[in-house]
Amino acid sequence: MSAPANLHFHDLQPTLADFRASVLAGLARTPKRLPPKLFYDARGSDLFDAITTLPEYYPTRTEIGLLRRHGAEMARLLGDDVLLIELGSGSDVKIRVLLAALRPRVYMPVDISHTHLLNAATAIAEAHPELAVHAVCADYAQPLILPTVQGQHRRAAFFPGSSIGNFEPAQAATLLRRIADMLAPGGRLIVGVDLKKDTALLQAAYNDRQGVTAAFNRNLLARINHELDADFDLAAFDHRAFYNPALGRIEMHLVASRAQRIRVNGRKYDFAAGESIHTENSYKYGIAEFQGLAAAAGYVAERVWQDDAALFSVHCLRTGSACL
Secondary structure (H helix, E strand, C coil): CCCCCCEEEEECCCCHHHHHHHHHHHHHCCCEECCHHHHCCHHHHHHHHHHCCCCCCHHHHHHHHHHHHHHHHHHHHHCCCCEEEEECCCCCHHHHHHHCCCCCCEEEEEECCHHHHHHHHHHHHHHCCCCEEEEEECCCCCCCCCCCCCCCCCEEEEECCCHHHHCCHHHHHHHHHHHHHHCCCCCEEEEEEEECCCHHHHHHHCCCCCCHHHHHHHHHHHHHHHHHCCCCCHHHEEEEEEEECCCCEEEEEEEECCCEEEEECCEEEEECCCCEEEEEEEECECHHHHHHHHHHCCEEEEEEEECCCCCEEEEEEEECCCCC
16 A cells, blocks of 8 residues: 555664664663663563553653643644654654644654555555655754754654653753754744652552553563564563662663573673562653753743642643743
8 A cells, every 4th residue: 555645764774784783882880770761672662651551650641731731732832834853753642632722734743663664654644634744753852953944944743651750850951952942933843751759659650450550561682582582581570560669760680590691692691599680661740840940951841730649740831042
């Protein structure tokens, strides 16, 4: 089946060499640590989609509720006929809610997962034939030059899912500055931010009873086995996720259940029993705390929306000093 005429796919996906370099460098660190962007091969993306529907995982359904309740106000702030950049787009569930209120001229989803992005962008293009869809397969955490599109369009950005929490605070500020550089002064960013809350609720969200999050975590090892000729025994690594209150973040680890030697791309890595690979952080913020981070990155906080239980927040940030 041919692609919709209004879909343009720009493939800047990191190469196998990039993946290899990240894995080898991460396993050579002390302690061992791999960046969470490596989770998202096709299988990892499918597993993450499954996580978002779990009863313990509140962020997705809470954010969607906020988008449905306040989407019209968000649309007024972003304005009509913009070029809307969505970072870490993943599936198309959230953007469909926002598109119901917003009327962008161009939609530009950016995601690292090739298959997931293509499927979601195709579905959006088919559902909105009036909309020019420019999908960009790329690592948005790195400096990124977006493709040129025809016409002059004011830019706005959408960064859902509290993906900003996967970055160390200093890295998050750097990323926010890069997003600001994509927008003109006075451009607006809608960003989802998970909030600090009861530790038990946080830990349950990353330790679901069905074991989907554990499978998502271990799938990183399966991907390394497949793509880098490695010999990880997935059964010899336990999923561990916990809230670190001192740092205000959920940490996710893969913990070796026994001493072992792993071969990856011809190199050998020794694990002691109990040694972990740190695979992800998910920072949680207070409202004022995140607004302070955004201010340090050059933004003005215009609006914030949160659910009645104060589980999750969505912020509208304005860049620079121009007022639209």
